[in-house]
Amino acid sequence: MPSRGLFGPGSIISHAGTSHAIPTSVSPGRETLFRRPPREEKPREMVGNMFPRDRFHFPPVARMRAARADRKRRGGAHCACRVVLREEGGARTCGARRGAIKLSTCGFHAAAVPPIGKGQQCGQKGVGERVLARRSRVPVEVRHRGKAEVGMGLPESLVSREARVGVIGLGYVGLPLAVEAAAAGFPVLGLEKEEGKRARIASGEAPYEGMDGGRLRGLLEEGRLEIGGDREGLRECDVLCICVPTPLSRTRDPDLAYVEEAAREAGEAILLGRRPKLVVLESTSYPGTTRQVVLPLLEGMGIRPCVDFHLAYSPERVDPGNTRWRLDNTPKLLGGLDGCCADLAERFYSSFVERTVRVSSPEVAEMAKLLENIFRGVNIALVNELWMLCDRMGLDVWEVIEAASTKPFGFMPFWPGPGLGGHCIPVDPFYLSWKAREYDFQTEFIELAGKVNVNMPYFVTGLVTRAL
Incomplete structure (x- = not known):
């Protein structure tokens, strides 16, 4: 007896409450298969020449x-x-x-x-x-x-440099960034909450070592750089750069209060102002800050990534007082939340930076920034410890380092001192150590280097006392 397979002769097919039988006397050819009963076609109003207004209908x-x-x-x-x-x-x-x-x-x-x-x-x-x-x-x-209103899209406005840039925080990172962006042709708004600093910058005074006061005054007079303290001005910006401090708490844990406040200000500007915006975090922090701290704060305000805003991380690499390596000729790292975010960040920074280095994610860029500073901190701790040893052995540590520096490969000289200085190197290793504990990992080498550097002031004080 022949098999009654799927849609074979004698099969019963039910559709919309009606049973339809396939005749048993005819072999199941292509023409005899069940077809849906014809239904009345409703006229649809076409939009353009492709999509109808019916939201559930897709054209064949x-x-x-x-x-x-x-x-x-x-x-x-x-x-x-x-x-x-x-x-x-x-x-x-x-x-x-x-x-x-x-x-x-x-x-x-x-x-x-x-x-x-x-x-x-x-x-x-x-x-x-x-x-x-x-x-x-x-x-x-x-x-x-x-x-x-009639205007260009965000990618085109970045290329034409008509996009308005907002810099949140005019410290030693934010102010040079605002100056370079304005000098490249972007209209720039610098947001600074500290009234005294804001007044000095608005008057054309360069508050940081190595900055060109004449260049700053020229941009202010031309109207290409505006200094303000009202965050409502950020609503008309297309690019928002967060350049705020990331200090340590009293227990040496990361203090991201400034980053969180700036992220909320950016979210408010996106929600109530022009969209989409490119948001870039430049503040140094542990891997995951952009995705795990900034992104949830923005999404929590009802705005969507890659629709209302694009998010990226690009760490600052400022060396205050260094006239050889400046913002414009130092390679700029950047990592986006996804490809379109990285594309926009690259378009923006390539307008005034000679070379951009794009990495696969914000976490890679965040870790790379910490590695740069931890590398210096660990090597300074090593040479400081050798200084203490050379003092006991009666050797001149500076002569030892100069002798080792004659090797043309495999050695990089570091010089001892009374501890660590600057804004980043004393702080950044503790950010990574704190994050490592989340993964049940102890950064013993980094913490030991921090301990050596913290004790250096006492050693130097002893040398001065002995010399007196």
Whole structure:
């Protein structure tokens, strides 16, 4: 007896409460297979030449291919997600369907609603829309929270240097960054909460060693650099750089209060201002700060990464007073939350830095910054310990180091001193040691180096007392 397989003769198929039997007298050929009963087709209003307004309907493959071929013949402009743009009121808008957030591979385009008129509220409550026309290089309509204005997308504005840059914190890291960005052609707002420092900088005084006061005054007079203390000015910025201190607590644990406060200010600026924004953290901290501290704070305010903001980490490498290696000629590390975030950060920094070095993630950039400073701290501890030994042995440690420096390979000279100085090297090793304990790991070598350096002032005091 022949087998009654799937859809074989005599099979019963149920559809929408109705049973349909396949005749047993006919072999199951292609023409005899069950077909869905015809239904009345409802007319659909088309948007552009591709997507209907029905949010649950997708055009057949043949229609999509025909539309693609038609676009290719006409050479029409496309947005980043390859949806045909159409003219409306002198601006090019996207014909994407209503109700779905369709992200392109680059992450720059959010096609959330069909074209709307000026002054109308966006269909996605609380969500702005920035439509990009990357291929056509034409102005596009930027819709945000109910108002529309003509402008360029974030990638294009970074290349043309029309993007407005906000620098949160004008310390020895933030002020040089603001000056370089302004000198490169970006309009820059520097946010400084300390009133005395803000007044000195606004008057053209360079408060840090090695800074060019004349250059600072020139940028202020030209209006390319603005100094303020009101965080509402950040709402109109396209790029936000967080350059705030990361000190230690009394128990030598990381104190990220300044970073958290700056992240909340950035989130407020994104929520109430122009979108999307590029947010870059430059403050030195342990691996995971960007993703585990800054990102949750921003997401907790109801804004979405790679839609409302792009997040990256690029550690400062400032050496105050060093006239040879400056911000513009020191390679700039950067790591983005994903590819589109890293792309935007690279576009921004390459405008005024000779060389950018892109790494795979923010965590790699954060760890690399700590390694740079811990390397110096550990080697300083080594030479300080040799200094104490040479003192007991009656040897001149400086002569010993100069003799060892004659080797042309495999040796780098470090010089002893009364301990560690600067803003980073005394602090950064403790950030990594604290983070390592989370993974049940003891950084004994790093902690021993810190102990040696902490005791150096007592050793130097003893030498002075003995000499007197």
